[in-house]
Amino acid sequence: MDSLTQAVLGAGIQGAMLGRFHGRKALVAGALLATLPDLDVLIDYGDPVSGMINHRGFSHSIFVLTALSAAMTWLARRWRPSPDYGAGRLFLTIWLVLITHPLLDAFTSYGTQLLWPLTPTPTSWSSLFIIDPFFTLPLFVAFVAGLIMGKRPALTRTLVWALGLSTLYLGLSLAAKSVIEARVQHRLAEQGVSVQAIFSTPEPFNIVLWRVVARTADDHYVETISSLLDTAEPEHIKIPLNTSLADAVPGSPQLDGLRWFTGDWLRYDDIGGELIASDLRMGLGTGYYSFRFRMAERTGPDGAWQAITPAYWPRERGTPELRAVIRRIWQQHPPLPLAQWERHMTRHPALTDGSAR
Numbered sequence: 001m002d003s004l005t006q007a008v009l010g011a012g013i014q015g016a017m018l019g020r021f022h023g024r025k026a027l028v029a030g031a032l033l034a035t036l037p038d039l040d041v042l043i044d045y046g047d048p049v050s051g052m053i054n055h056r057g058f059s060h061s062i063f064v065l066t067a068l069s070a071a072m073t074w075l076a077r078r079w080r081p082s083p084d085y086g087a088g089r090l091f092l093t094i095w096l097v098l099i100t101h102p103l104l105d106a107f108t109s110y111g112t113q114l115l116w117p118l119t120p121t122p123t124s125w126s127s128l129f130i131i132d133p134f135f136t137l138p139l140f141v142a143f144v145a146g147l148i149m150g151k152r153p154a155l156t157r158t159l160v161w162a163l164g165l166s167t168l169y170l171g172l173s174l175a176a177k178s179v180i181e182a183r184v185q186h187r188l189a190e191q192g193v194s195v196q197a198i199f200s201t202p203e204p205f206n207i208v209l210w211r212v213v214a215r216t217a218d219d220h221y222v223e224t225i226s227s228l229l230d231t232a233e234p235e236h237i238k239i240p241l242n243t244s245l246a247d248a249v250p251g252s253p254q255l256d257g258l259r260w261f262t263g264d265w266l267r268y269d270d271i272g273g274e275l276i277a278s279d280l281r282m283g284l285g286t287g288y289y290s291f292r293f294r295m296a297e298r299t300g301p302d303g304a305w306q307a308i309t310p311a312y313w314p315r316e317r318g319t320p321e322l323r324a325v326i327r328r329i330w331q332q333h334p335p336l337p338l339a340q341w342e343r344h345m346t347r348h349p350a351l352t353d354g355s356a357r
Contacts, residue, residue, distance in 0.1 A: 001104050002131045003035055008139040009104060009166070010034020010097040015146050016159040017093040021084045023151030025211060027143060030097050037101045039064065049254040049293055049310040053261040060102035061116035069095040091281055104128075107170065109201040111261055121171045124281065126201045127173035133205060173207040176228060180210040184224050185250065187233070188214055193222060199265055204322065209329040213265065213280050219243050221267070225336050227329055232357060235335040237342060242268040245275055245305075249296045253305035258293070272348050273298040275305060275311050284325050284351040287341030288318040333341040 014030025022029075033127035040059040045051045058064055074090040082090075106112040108130050111122030128135060142162030149155050181200050184304055188195055193215040203209040209227040216222060219241050226234040245268040250253055258277060259266060263281045275296040292313035299306040321341065 001108060002136075003038065003127070004138045005131075006034045006038070006101050006104065007031040008143045009100060009122075011143045011146070012139050012159045012163050013096050013100060014093055016163060017089065017096070017141075019146065019155045019159065020151065020153075021082060023155070027146050027186050031143070033094065034096045034101055044098055047254065047310045048312050049295075050292065053257045054356065055086055055123065056102065056105055056112045058107060058116050060112050060114065062099060062114050062341070064116070065098040065102070065155075066095060069098055071282045088332050089108070101326045104180050107173070109199075111263075111281075119260070122261055123281065124263075125174070126199065126281070127207070129204050131205060131208070132169075132182055132202075132207070134207075135169050138162040139270075164353075168209075170273065172260045173202070177202075177210070179227050179228065180212060184212045184214065184226055184234075187224075188222060195222075200262075203282060203284065203325050203329070205326070206329055209325070211285050214301065215241070221280065223280075223338065225328065226284065226339070227332065229330055230328070230332050234332075235338055236339040239267070239286060239342060239345075241266075245270055246277065246295075249275060249307055251307045252295065254310050255307065258295075267345075269346050270298075271346055271353075273303075278313075278345070283317055284321055285336070285341060286338055287344035288316065288321050 006241045008031065010033055012029040013238075015027045016032065019024040037056075037059045040055060040057065043054070068103040069091055071345055073087055074093050074217065076090060077087050102112050106114060106123040107125050110130070111124045111234040113122045140163050142158050145158055146155050146250040149158070177200055182215070183199060184200075185195065185198065193214070195214045196217055197215045197337050199215075200210050200212040202226075203211055206231060209225070210351075212224045212226060214222045216238075220238050221241055222236055222238045224234050224236040244257070246266070247253060255277065258279075262279055262281060264329050267278045267280055269276045269278070274294055277293050277295050278289045279291040280289065282291055292315055294308070296305045296307050296315050298304065324336060
């Protein structure tokens with residue numbers, strides 16, 4: 001999630017646990033502590049793919065953060081112990097502030113390595129967009145109110161209510177995801193489409209409109225846009241994954257890592273002799289995926305693939321498309337022009353300043 005959301009969540013937890021003793025200081029300390037796991041963005045891994053698959057790694061591990069919580073508790077109790085509460089309450093507070101950061105991240109589609117150094121596919125429950133004002137607003141309002149109130153009895157109650165509302169919203173997001181996936185799977189089954197796996201994610205800033213990607217047995221994927229408010233069939237498009245292109249690239253640790261990190265929710269395109277891998281989990285949809293990487297190029301007389309140092313593939317910002325997606329939340333017609341957007345996927349864009357991430 002975005003840094004503001006993580007900060008106000010941490011402030012809410014620490015304020016609810018220690019606000020009666022420290023007032024505003026508890027809120028500020030919680031906000032700062034909650035942003036700590038994201039300091040891994042300062043590490044340069046050498047290329048964008050390595051940076052992507054290592055972000056939300058060791059600093060988001062429940063094992064590392066539990067050990068860090070214990071160390072911070074020991075230091076705090078040794079150097080500045082509070083007579084108002086013991087080590088147990090302090091440890092639980094620090095642990096909750098730190099551990100809820102990666103847990104909240106795991107509700108997005110990016111992928112979070114909760115069990116690092118173990119290496120299962122990173123966790124991606126994918127029921128929240130990375131920025132969701134409906135989740136953040138109660139926490140932010142409570143944070144501001146807490147700064148105004150200071151050390152008052154109402155502080156704890158206000159923060160607990162805000163945390164409860166945001167937790168309820170998380171539950172609603174999972175329920176909405178379940179409804180949408182069941183609806184899309186039913187429609188595909190009626191059409192005789194053999195689905196091997198399915199991945200769904202909310203479109204920006206809401207949990208009403210969803211993008212569902214279904215991997216089929218014939219190396220294609222079906223992408224569907226569906227809203228809880230729809231009254232007619234949702235728009236969809238079937239597109240090849242071209243997995244054979246990736247299988248033909250020899251010796252690319254970055255490509256292997258990207259396939260692991262995304263659960264192989266990748267599409268591959270040969271664009272002018274360059275192999276482009278697109279992460280299907282994030283973005284507005286076909287033509288406007290958030291992460292696309294140049295992974296290999298054809299070399300030699302036989303045109304064999306040669307792995308290269310990965311680089312971002314230039315993409316369009318998609319501002320008009322974002323407006324169309326937001327309108328689509330409540331208005332099903334006109335449908336999103338998925339076939340038109342798809343044509344952007346294999347175009348070789350001009351390299352202009354600011355065109356790449």
